Amino acid sequence: MFKINENYLKLPGSYLFSNIAKKVAAHTEANPDKSIIRLGIGDVTQPLAPAIIEALHGAVDEMAHAETFHGYAPDLGYEFLRSAMAKNDYEARGCDIKPEEIFISDGAKGDSGNIQEIFAQDNKIAVCDPVYPVYVDTNVMAGRTGTYDPEKEVWSDVIYMPCTAENDFVPELPKEVPDLIYLCFPNNPTGSAITKDQLQVWVDYANKNGSVIIYDAAYEAYISEENVPHTIFECEGARTCAIELRSFSKNAGFTGVRLGATVIPKDLKCNGVMLHSLWARRHGTKYNGAPYIVQKAGLAVYSEEGKAQLKDQIAYYMRNAKTIYDGLKAAGYTVYGGVNSPYVWMKTPDAMTSWDFFDYLLENAGVVGTPGSGFGPSGEGYFRLTAFGTYENTAKAVERIKSL
């Protein structure tokens, strides 16, 4: 008789955003005439930029003719896209990353969930707390996290690194040395950034201790301050300890287009074995490449036209972030993030729990946010609002919250 992977049964409840969706659906059914403003899930609302639309149409036309039709993509992604990324995301910032060290994928969520596969079962992971749930949940599925304590909402074999107002949402180096360290900056969910000097400390720590940093750079396009690194490869020594995850979802609005990349320098090795080779093997065996038309759309992100249009799109969302940040602050709330990030992280008022505040806001303002506790125990008492709505809705939501 076949058996299932019992690790799946250890996962408490279902995925955070599915839970929110269910609560919102129930509310809408009970109150069909009340309008809802969604500042919860980090999904974009602005249409694709004209340069990207043009590239998509062009690529679709190519697929209509035998001479320009494209079948299976190369395992690692098309050279045109990998080169554009190497040039614009790395070379332009003085970072030494070659096109062949970039693996194109259908998004950072999949990559951030799959990357743990190339590591040993008994490796110990460290995560920021609060954290994007995918990092932990995928390690639970792999049987790497020990047992769950439902009261404390923590796993016995995970090293949690609290990020709270007290440490300005930048974690301290853990006392127990982890094998894998997940870092995401600008951070989801807290909206906080890390300075280059602060990140260098992590790179040095990883190199000294033989840890790998899995660095999620999904939000780098929102960085507005000078001393905040856009990639971990701005730090010295990162080539021997870091894997970087990149996304097109937030910088180019590709949440429904699906494109991402994982960067693994060839200098990152374990007993002489390149992690690059393992990931290449995984990619070649379990994946068949991102669609040609989507990779062409990705190339348009790096065109002069595309860059200019996306700069405006980011500015649009950052105006929202400022509207939320300033509005809530003026209303007396304690708020963080929003400067180098599309996320505003607020303290819940009157020591409410995160889910109580979620219900309160949904009921009384018709505004959907994300409960901080959904991202980990140290997120309790916090709440996340995203800047990805329309400006009109964002401003309206802030007015509604202010008038509570």
Place this chain on the structure above:
Amino acid sequence: MFKINENYLKLPGSYLFSNIAKKVAAHTEANPDKSIIRLGIGDVTQPLAPAIIEALHGAVDEMAHAETFHGYAPDLGYEFLRSAMAKNDYEARGCDIKPEEIFISDGAKGDSGNIQEIFAQDNKIAVCDPVYPVYVDTNVMAGRTGTYDPEKEVWSDVIYMPCTAENDFVPELPKEVPDLIYLCFPNNPTGSAITKDQLQVWVDYANKNGSVIIYDAAYEAYISEENVPHTIFECEGARTCAIELRSFSKNAGFTGVRLGATVIPKDLKCNGVMLHSLWARRHGTKYNGAPYIVQKAGLAVYSEEGKAQLKDQIAYYMRNAKTIYDGLKAAGYTVYGGVNSPYVWMKTPDAMTSWDFFDYLLENAGVVGTPGSGFGPSGEGYFRLTAFGTYENTAKAVERIKSL
């Protein structure tokens, strides 16, 4: 110090098609003036059908406007596509599969590699021999296959089910009962089909023994004979023992567009736990949906226009299959497949090994095929040619082989 997943190091050599690509590249570099005809990898060459192109353009236009822009897709895929599949692929054939039992993905390769994740580590797999390498390699990566015998080219903990001319390329029921049984019909690589009665025997066996059949139906569109099932759910009792993988790659030419689906009936359970729930959890945690524009293209596959155009496309490729089959037979070769499948499977002449024949054909005819031994030990002495080239190239390749 972090450690790697050592199972990756057990994998012998690299992925079959990467090896072929390297050999062809070396040959082309050494003989830049010789023309090569590729009938090796199963990649399509005909452009996307007009109905699909139209759907893609339409969906791209939707992405250009805020009112019709689509961000994150639903976890399981858009309802419009799941309903179209349920109706056309199942209801129309009298099979009881609901839209909510269909999970849309970016292709059958990924699904066929990822599906093993939801099963226990110590489950034992059975595969046809020869077989599509992804089934075995992904179980190797998961540590499920024991040790490799480089001489026999087999894994100690895998049940191999030989498929040779002697059993008409349909495996016999294994003596040792497997937990997971991978079946692919019409078969890749042998091009053989299974009758409904033969498949029913497997479904009964699985139900009796508590095995799960992972049924790869990627090539069902090429079925031309009446008694050959298009889906395993045509068999009685399949809802309690079968998972079906479906692909848009070969029936609609989506190798570079990327779309597939996995069907898991809610009746398929282990101690009361639905495999459907586990896969839903995996999908929700590690995947973010196929692109909206690609799912709209998938919908066009089921439109009246799309169906008619794709029927012609399949007929085009099947004319190639017949050309290969008839041509090689007339030249004295022993050939199989090609009737319900785009693959022709031939015996190598003069007891040559598969790789020797690969080299021979590449050197002397400039034709690239796939060595049967690359698919497993029982593939030794066989060779695969695919019907996915252009008609002109296919006819030319057959002439070249005939004149050797």
